[in-house]
Each structure stands twice: as structure tokens, then as C-alpha cells.
Amino acid sequence: MLASGKYGRMRWRLGRLSRCTAFGFLLLSLASGGVAVGQEPNRRVIARTAPSYPELARRMHLKGKVKVEVVIASEGSVKSAKVVGGSPVFEKSAVEAVKQWRFEPAAKETQAVILLEFAEP
Numbered sequence: 173m174l175a176s177g178k179y180g181r182m183r184w185r186l187g188r189l190s191r192c193t194a195f196g197f198l199l200l201s202l203a204s205g206g207v208a209v210g211q212e213p214n215r216r217v218i219a220r221t222a223p224s225y226p227e228l229a230r231r232m233h234l235k236g237k238v239k240v241e242v243v244i245a246s247e248g249s250v251k252s253a254k255v256v257g258g259s260p261v262f263e264k265s266a267v268e269a270v271k272q273w274r275f276e277p278a279a280k281e282t283q284a285v286i287l288l289e290f291a292e293p
Contacts, residue, residue, distance in 0.1 A: 214284050215244060215248070215275040215276050215278055215282060215284070216275065216276045217273060217274070217275055218248065218274045218275060218276055219272075219273060219274040220273055221269045221270075221272040221273060222269060223262070223265040223266050223268070223269035223270075223288055223290070224265050224268075224269070225265070225290060225292070225293055226261055226262060226264070226265050228261055229261050229262065229290065229292070230292065230293075232261075233292055234259070234261055234290075234292070235289075235290055235291045235292060236258060236259030236261065236262050236289075236290050237258050237259065237262075237287060237288065237289050237290070238255060238257070238258030238259060238262045238263055238266040238287070238288050238290070239255070239256045239257040239258050239285055239286070239287050239288075240253050240254070240255055240256065240266050240267060240270045240285070240286045240287075240288065241253070241254055241255075241256045241283065241284070241285050241286075242270055242273075242283065242284055242285075242286060243281060243282075243283055244275050244278075244281060244282050244283070244284060245281050246277060246278055246279065246280055246281055247277050248274050248275040248276055248277050248278075249274060249275075250270060250271050250272075250273055250274075250275075251281065253267045253270045253271050254267070255267060256285065258288075259290070262288070262290045265290075266288045266290075269288070270286055270288070
């Protein structure tokens with residue numbers, strides 16, 4: 173009986189240590205902005221163009237999301253944009269809108285992933 177109690181406490185301590193370690197990593201990732209190593213933090217958007225709502229989506233009463241990966245030039249313009257996920261109905265509208273966005277200038281070109289949400293107006 174004593175042995176099981178002793179080992180139970182040891183497992184609890186190891187479990188607590190693991191939870192504390194995991195929580196520490198979570199805090200560290202949140203403190204670093206949740207950015208993966210090797211990526212620069214996101215640049216601030218200066219000018220944002222809202223995407224148009226496609227007519228097909230309007231007729232079908234659709235809503236959805238689109239993830240767009242953009243390459244931002246050093247002066248802040250969007251150099252390229254490609255869809256990396258989301259609803260195909262909204263892809264063209266999302267890319268056209270994001271290509272018109274402007275970001276704050278930086279020392280070098282950067283990449284970012286932008287999530288656009290579409291809902292019926």
C-alpha cells in the first residue's frame with residue numbers, strides 16, 4: 173500500500189512537471205507572437221481593400237473562409253498572392269482584394285498568411 177502511494181505521488185510529480193513544461197512552451201510561443209522560428213513577425217496593414225462577394229455565393233447564400241499566402245515587398249506592396257486553403261467560390265475575390273493591400277515598409281521582403289472570411293452582405 174505504501175509503495176503504490178509513493179509511486180502514485182511520483183507519477184503525479186512527473187505529470188505536473190510535464191504539464192508545467194508544456195505550459196511554459198505555450199507561454200513562450202505566445203510571447204513570441206506564435207511565429208515559427210525563421211519567420212519575421214507580421215507587418216502592420218496600412219491600407220486594406222475589402223473583397224467583393226461573388227454573385228454565385230450570393231445566389232446560394234454561402235459563407236466561407238480563404239487563406240491567402242502573400243509575399244510582401246520591402247516597400248509594402250503585395251508582390252504575389254496564392255490561395256493555400258479555403259472555399260473555391262471565394263478564391264478569386266480574395267486574391268484580387270489582397271493584392272491591393274499595402275503594408276508598412278520593412279528592411280526586406282516578407283511572407284504572411286491572411287485569413288479572409290466571407291459572409292452574405
